[in-house]
Amino acid sequence: MASILSLEQETNPWVAAEARFDEAAEKLNLDDGMRKVLKSPAREITVNIPVGLDDGRLEVFTGYRVQHSIARGPGKGGIRFAPDVTLDEVRALASWMTWKCAVVNIPFGGAKGGVICQPNLLSDAELERITRRYTAEIVEFLGPEQDVPAPDVNTNERTMAWIMDTYSMHVRRTTTAVVTGKPLSLGGSKGRPEATGRGCMLVTLEALKLLNLQPESTRVVIQGFGNVGGMAAKLMSRAGFKIIAIVEYDVAVVNKNGLDIPALMRHRQDTGSIRDFPEAENMDRHQAMFLDCEVLIPAATENAIHSGNADRLRCRIICEGANGPTTSIADEILADHKIFVIPDILANAGGVTVSYFEWVQDRQGFFWSENMVNDQLREIMVDSFASVIDFAHKHHVNNRTAAYMLALDRVASAIRLRGIYA
Numbered sequence: 001m002a003s004i005l006s007l008e009q010e011t012n013p014w015v016a017a018e019a020r021f022d023e024a025a026e027k028l029n030l031d032d033g034m035r036k037v038l039k040s041p042a043r044e045i046t047v048n049i050p051v052g053l054d055d056g057r058l059e060v061f062t063g064y065r066v067q068h069s070i071a072r073g074p075g076k077g078g079i080r081f082a083p084d085v086t087l088d089e090v091r092a093l094a095s096w097m098t099w100k101c102a103v104v105n106i107p108f109g110g111a112k113g114g115v116i117c118q119p120n121l122l123s124d125a126e127l128e129r130i131t132r133r134y135t136a137e138i139v140e141f142l143g144p145e146q147d148v149p150a151p152d153v154n155t156n157e158r159t160m161a162w163i164m165d166t167y168s169m170h171v172r173r174t175t176t177a178v179v180t181g182k183p184l185s186l187g188g189s190k191g192r193p194e195a196t197g198r199g200c201m202l203v204t205l206e207a208l209k210l211l212n213l214q215p216e217s218t219r220v221v222i223q224g225f226g227n228v229g230g231m232a233a234k235l236m237s238r239a240g241f242k243i244i245a246i247v248e249y250d251v252a253v254v255n256k257n258g259l260d261i262p263a264l265m266r267h268r269q270d271t272g273s274i275r276d277f278p279e280a281e282n283m284d285r286h287q288a289m290f291l292d293c294e295v296l297i298p299a300a301t302e303n304a305i306h307s308g309n310a311d312r313l314r315c316r317i318i319c320e321g322a323n324g325p326t327t328s329i330a331d332e333i334l335a336d337h338k339i340f341v342i343p344d345i346l347a348n349a350g351g352v353t354v355s356y357f358e359w360v361q362d363r364q365g366f367f368w369s370e371n372m373v374n375d376q377l378r379e380i381m382v383d384s385f386a387s388v389i390d391f392a393h394k395h396h397v398n399n400r401t402a403a404y405m406l407a408l409d410r411v412a413s414a415i416r417l418r419g420i421y422a
Helices: 013-028 032-039 087-103 124-141 157-171 195-210 227-238 261-271 328-336 350-364 370-395 399-418
Strands: 043-052 058-069 075-082 110-116 147-151 219-223 242-247 252-254 281-283 295-298 317-319 340-342
Touching: 013 032, 013 087, 013 328, 013 399, 032 399, 043 087, 043 124, 058 075, 058 087, 058 124, 075 087, 075 124, 075 157, 075 350, 087 110, 087 350, 087 370, 087 399, 110 124, 110 147, 124 157, 147 157, 147 350, 195 227, 195 295, 195 317, 195 340, 195 350, 195 370, 219 227, 227 242, 227 261, 340 399, 350 370, 370 399
Parallel strands: 075 110, 075 147, 219 242, 219 295, 295 317, 317 340
Antiparallel strands: 043 058, 058 110, 242 252, 252 281
């Protein structure tokens, strides 16, 4: 397979999503008709957004929203602002959200959105105008029972507040449940900022039990120090893991005896970078991925692990904090090296799980304590991990294929029960 696909094809997220889908569908013996239904996005929306910039110029930005499946509930998925957003990427991410929600068995389908722009070159006022106009263009397709966005790359709780307000103005009533990842004062949930990182920690702990390892003797390398990687580092360090390296976009910092994560966070806040942290050594960010460790957490962007570097990894467990960090060709290499992979659609599902809790709380008008949120998250992540491992053993497949098979089976079952409206 590696000789057939070019690197560009290998790192195309839609190609990767299709490859994983096809393998799981084959193992499940799904018929051609059901495969077509499961593979095809329910709706793809492209909008061109005219926005007045601060200097008086008029610019047009392109935005996407893909609703991959609504068979098990409303579409659910983030909105990202980035210069390299493509429709293929959004399609792939929307399909991954479908499978992710099904793996943890929450009543959502999958969706994803994006706007092509360079947020670092735009003022807050320009970002707000882009957000509100994008929301207005797709408002008829959003709603608590239709499609529920969330933050993603370069968007945050403030962006969600703008979307919620714009939607509410259009429907003439405050509708907090239309988005998740909101500020607490606007119907957000306690525990949401830590949820994805906490979920990574919870499934890693389950993997350690299977491999007879203890957190105290577990060395961890984390690629990415944002919301997912940073929270995972903080929580895992607190739980006794030894975080020996943090890899960022410009540099890695390494301390074989374990990094002081709170101190590193303060250093980055003070200096704007993790570089030159006094209690660690700087290291090339690419080389740091190949350090000896028990756990590697890729928590940045897609395709961090590919055919060009997978055979050099020296870890026992990969916990995929990012979406799509491993290409389909790299999966084969990791299997040959007997690396235990906790796939993204399970590993980073803590975020969407607590988003589900937020949606439930908004609809109930009753808000939970942080302990309740964390307890419910732990139950779902532990149960979902066990379900994937059971599926892997039952069908003699790797963890990723098992997760996809479990997800496809649940979505296909929902479609069969509903029938096809004609």
